Amino acid sequence: MVQYSYFPGCNLKTNAKGFEETAIAVSKKLEAELVEMPKWNCCGTVHTMTSDNMMRRIAPVRVLSRSKKHIDTLEEGTTKEVVTLCSMCNSTLKIVNHEVKQNHEDLEKINYQLEEDEECYEEDMEVKHFLEIIRDNIGYEKLSQSVVKPLEGLKISPYYGCMLLHPDEAAIDDVEMPSVLEYLVESLGAEVIDSPLFKFCCGSYHIVDEEQIVDTQVGKIVEAARLRGANALVVACPLCAFNIDHQQKIMKDKNHGKEPLPVFYFTQLMALALGVPLKTNHFEDHHIDPKPLLKELGLTGKKKS
Amino acid sequence: MSFEYLEFGKEEKDFIEKIEEISGQNVYSCYQCGKCSAGCAFSSSMDMTVNQLIHLIQLGQKRRVLEANTHWVCASCLTCTVRCPREIDVAALMEAVREYHLREEPEKIIISEIPKKAYDKLPNIALVSNFRKKTG
Amino acid sequence: MKIGVYVCECGSNIAATVDVEDIVERAKEFPNVEVSRVYKYMCADPGQEIIKKDIEEKGLDRIVIAACSPRMHEPTFRAVLEDKGLNPYVLEIVNIREQVSWVHENKEEGTEKAASLLKGAVLRIALMEPLERKKVGVTHKALVIGGGIAGIQASLDLADMGFKTTLVEKTSSIGGKMAQMDKTFPTLDCSQCILSPKMVDVGRHPNIELLSLSEVVEVDGYVGNFKVKIKKNPRYVLEEKCTLCDDCVPVCPVIVHDEYNQGFAPRKAIYIAYPQAIPASYVIDPDACLGIDPLICSKCKDVCGPEAIDFDMQPEIIEEEYGAIIIATGYETYPIENIGEYGYGTIPDVISGLDFERIISSGGPTGGKILRPSDATVPKTVVFIHCAGSRDPSKHLPYCSKVCCMYSTKHALQYKHVVHDGTAINFYIDIRTAGKDYEEFYQRAAEEDHVIYIRGKVSEVFQDGDKILIKSVDTLTGETVELHADLVVLATGMVPSEGTKEMASLLNVSVGINGFIREAHPKLKPVDTAIGGVFVAGTVTGPKDIPETVSNASGAASRAAGILSQDELEIEGTVAKVEESLCRGCGMCVEACPYSAIELKAVNKYGHTVQVAFVNEALCKGCGSCAAACLNGAINQLGYTDGQILELISALGEQ
CATH class of the missing domain: 3.40.50.960 (Lumazine/riboflavin synthase)
Known part of the structure; x- marks a missing residue:
């Protein structure tokens, strides 16, 4: 068993509990345990793209420093990697890590600010998304060998969103032709439905005050997947998940839209296939309930016939 | 078709310099191919395309740049940044224009006007990122 | 059969x-x-x-x-x-x-x-009879017409290959347009610095005979055997005696505009085009000089220590034979005063690209300071208008002049290097940077030197106080724009040099619709012409930049060497043949022949001296014009006899 220092980020404790619980459950089954780091703070969600704002870089650097300390306490931790599930956190941490490694003056300023927290980052961490751990450390072979219930009948359209692939410094895969979610879905026995809008932005934070922008984006993303025969989407970001899930529901109620497609976190699909108890999925938090589809396909544990 | 009288005085140059300073980008690198606008997921909601906004920055047209909604519609998905043939961090330029605005008028969104139930419903990352982009 | x-x-x-x-x-x-x-x-x-x-x-x-x-x-x-x-x-x-x-x-x-x-x-x-290919001898000597960079390069290449070469230049010095330029894109090499070593090489190469102030006036003959008459105009200064001491210049009372400096500086009637000129000798401008009639003035002659001045020099005609000819007569800039809306010639601070080259040149009239012509102040805003004449089939030139995007970019960049706080704006239709390192150069001008590019063609400019108002458009924003400039530089297009047409007709080569000489094949024979032994180099066939011109010239030299290195040449068997017994000596075929291949010769026929047509088979291209013109059917085009053509027509007429 390998242990990883795991940085949850805020949403994994609220809207995306199913994401976290399934992730931890499958990480144990795959002998690559995600162990939550102590005293973590919000990464800031969006990375600042200004060159002169050090304030907004302090929080993510503090995370890196604390994760390092956490790793030193892990019994079986062997790597200098902090693992995330949320793709926004992943991108923010990766970019800041890249920036401070390039610019020592900035890091000095930030470390000065971190003195009162008794932290000091020494450029010795790597940020990894759990998908990277699955691909590079666990391997798809081991993953497919662990499958107890192949997800036959699920036609999954992988939706990467922006932050798994952007910018280049934070990309976990080929920026324009990623494959990590495809291989994962195939390893679980589901069918992959490729959509050209796999990274077409969902509208992100506009959900707060410009809902119609999000509706337009979500409408296009879901329709592209549906047209190609998908019966569900898989995501790695709690905000993408919320926008696509929640807004499909709103739009259906508002204008008698088409039957919505349920949205899964990739770890939920893994949990289903690896035989993790169904309740860890927290499907009650979803706005479009995936259970009817799973039931129809005989994937909910209770056999159809 | 509208009309502009172009000047290249101090005000124009200061604006260009400030945007370059905040973004860390060279706005003159842009040769107006338009790939950023072509791939932008939000072009249809913008009153001016991304490359047009950059072009106006190149010309130091501060008033018209700040009047546009382009940089507010931009959600920093970074598709433009990863595809720019001139290695310009286009999204950073959009961020710089937002910042320029917010450093003069810090509230693009009035937080107190957001309905209480939105807080219950929305994911925290939606709120935090929104406030980070729209307030100074 | x-x-x-x-x-x-x-x-x-x-x-x-x-x-x-x-x-x-x-x-x-x-x-x-x-x-x-x-x-x-x-x-x-x-x-x-x-x-x-x-x-x-x-x-x-x-x-x-x-x-x-x-x-x-x-x-x-x-x-x-x-x-x-x-x-x-x-x-x-x-x-x-x-x-x-x-x-x-x-x-x-x-x-x-x-x-x-x-x-x-x-x-x-x-009806086809076997035909014979005849052989002719070759004169191992080349003629290069035009002493710009193309002619210089072609002459040097031929001379280095061991062929005697005559280089004919119309003006008092070789060097051409390149000698007027300050720096060259994209490397910003000093133009004179890279050109003058080649000029010096021409001057002292044992295989090159340099004829300055000279013009080709007559060409006869054919591939391998051209007979050429060259008119050498008097220099009035003996090249070999002139020591370049400059004593003559201060005493000369005549002041005229200096062409080398685009008229921005004065020169005397006795002068040297520029310090690096080759031949390295002063020259008297006979149109300006008072002393060609020495009774009026002979001040220069009086002070000339080495007695190099000779007012009695006369034009001379040189006759020479050549095996191959290279035309390298270059280009002129488009007469931009034709573009009324751009004000060249009426607004003093609207200048041409070549004018700007002189203004920015350290050897130019301002010593390299950028001063505008009207009041000699440093311009704070300079507007460069691309395609001044080019890409305008309705009024001016239909074609792209190829180098203007690059030289305007170069000018803007040079300006910014001198006037750091100035603004340089290029109004362009498209930016064309198809050359090695050209795109990088353009991007550098924008990126490092903050040259501004606005897509849109200027409609008109006019004087507004001491500034120039530019009325244009920004097609990227879809707005009309106006701005005030202190100096306007027009990116002047290229046209064939004066006399290209006459030169073409002397040599029987054809010119295209735009007046440039037509190549034998635009892709596969770019330095050949339809006339065997006559080649073309440089901008005489169309706009080219310096590297293209130089490689073009080397290509032409190499093609010419292909002929010069032969001892004999085979000529086509399909030539015109005169049946003497039928010829009445009317001479219509002589008129009809576009290649001057036919002449009337006196022969003795049954005791009478009569004129009959004679075909020089080496000159004959087998075009058949004479056979068609002959009223008596006395000329047959071998391979295309009347009988053969009639059979062809009868087959086509069946059905």
Whole structure:
């Protein structure tokens, strides 16, 4: 068993509990345990793209420093990697890590600010998304060998969103032709439905005050997947998940839209296939309930016939 | 078709310099191919395309740049940044224009006007990122 | 007589629009046809083998091939015939590709046309006699006309290869336009610094005879054997005596505009074009000098220590023979005063690109300071207007002048290097940077030197106080824009140099619709002309930048050397032949010949001296004009005799 220092980020404790619980459950089954780091703070969600704002870089650097300390306490931790599930956190941490490694003056300023927290980052961490751990450390072979219930009948359209692939410094895969979610879905026995809008932005934070922008984006993303025969989407970001899930529901109620497609976190699909108890999925938090589809396909544990 | 009288005085140059300073980008690198606008997921909601906004920055047209909604519609998905043939961090330029605005008028969104139930419903990352982009 | 007919499918190029099987079958019925075959690619080795085998086994003595244009593969198939011992002229190629399949859509019509063309060829070839290729000697000496960078490079290459070369330059110094330029894109090399070593090499190369102030006035002869008359105008200063001491200049009372500095500086009537000029000698401008009549003034002569000045020099005509000629007469800038809306010539601070070269040059009238002409102040805003004359088929030049995007970018960048806080704005239609390191140069101008590019063509400019108001558009924002500039530089297009047309007609080469000399083939023979032994180098065939001009010149030198290195040249057998007994000496053929290949000669006929036409076979291109003009049928075009043409027409007239 390998242990990883795991940085949850805020949403994994609220809207995306199913994401976290399934992730931890499958990480144990795959002998690559995600162990939550102590005293973590919000990464800031969006990375600042200004060159002169050090304030907004302090929080993510503090995370890196604390994760390092956490790793030193892990019994079986062997790597200098902090693992995330949320793709926004992943991108923010990766970019800041890249920036401070390039610019020592900035890091000095930030470390000065971190003195009162008794932290000091020494450029010795790597940020990894759990998908990277699955691909590079666990391997798809081991993953497919662990499958107890192949997800036959699920036609999954992988939706990467922006932050798994952007910018280049934070990309976990080929920026324009990623494959990590495809291989994962195939390893679980589901069918992959490729959509050209796999990274077409969902509208992100506009959900707060410009809902119609999000509706337009979500409408296009879901329709592209549906047209190609998908019966569900898989995501790695709690905000993408919320926008696509929640807004499909709103739009259906508002204008008698088409039957919505349920949205899964990739770890939920893994949990289903690896035989993790169904309740860890927290499907009650979803706005479009995936259970009817799973039931129809005989994937909910209770056999159809 | 509208009309502009172009000047290249101090005000124009200061604006260009400030945007370059905040973004860390060279706005003159842009040769107006338009790939950023072509791939932008939000072009249809913008009153001016991304490359047009950059072009106006190149010309130091501060008033018209700040009047546009382009940089507010931009959600920093970074598709433009990863595809720019001139290695310009286009999204950073959009961020710089937002910042320029917010450093003069810090509230693009009035937080107190957001309905209480939105807080219950929305994911925290939606709120935090929104406030980070729209307030100074 | 045994004729072999071979029809090529050319993949589907021919077969798609011509029923090749059908015409092969029909050909079998034509008179004297021994064998008729079709093959996918006749020009390929297996295709050639089929013909060779038939010649051998069936004893064919005439070959007809229906395929592409004879311009493509006539040499290929002639070699096939020669290989099997046949005369290369008993071959007829019927062009059923360019003239049939590529211009017809209807297969039936295409097939009919191909069939009648094929029949005509079969009937015609039956009357074909074997022809002979004659040989002529070669003068191992080259003439290069024009002493710009193209002529300089071509002369040096030929001279280095060991050929005696005469370089004829119209003005007092070689160097051409490149000598006027300050720096060259994209490397910003100083133009004079890279040019002057080559000029010096020309001046002292033992194989180069440099004739400055000279013009070619007459050209006779043919490939390998041109007879040329060159008029050498007087310099009034003996090159070998002039020590460049400059004593003559201060005493000269005449002041005129200096052409080298685009009129921005004065010069005297006795002068040297510029310090690096070659020949390195002063010259007297006879139009300005008072002292060509020494009674009025002889001040320069009086002070000249080495007694180099000679007012009595006369023009002389030099006659010389050459084996090959290279035309390198270059370009002029478009007369931008024609573009009324841009105000050149009326607004003093609107200048041309070449004007700007002189203004920014450290050897120029301002010593390299950028000062505008009207009030000698430093311009704070400079507008560069691209395509001044170019890409304007309605009023000016239809073509792109190719170098203006780059030199305007260079000018803007040079300006910013001198005036750091200035603003340089390029108004362009498209930015064209197709050359090695050109795109990088353009990007550098924008990125590092903050040169501004606005897409849109300026409509008009006018004086507004001490500034110039620019009325233009920004097509990227869809707005009209106005701004005030202190200086406007027009990116002037290129036109053929003055006298290109006359030079072309002296040498019998043709010019294209834009006045540039036409190459033999725009892609595959870019430095040849339709006239054997006459080559072209540089911008005489169209706008080019310096590297392209130089490689063009080396290409022309190499093609010329291909002739100069021969001792004998073979000339085509298809020439005009006069039947003396029928010729009445009327001379109409002499008039009709575009190549001056025919002259009347006195012969003794039955005791009387009469004039008859005589064809110089080396000059004859086999065009047939004389045969068509001859009222008495006394001239036959070998390979295209009247009898053969009549057979062809009769076949085409059937149906």
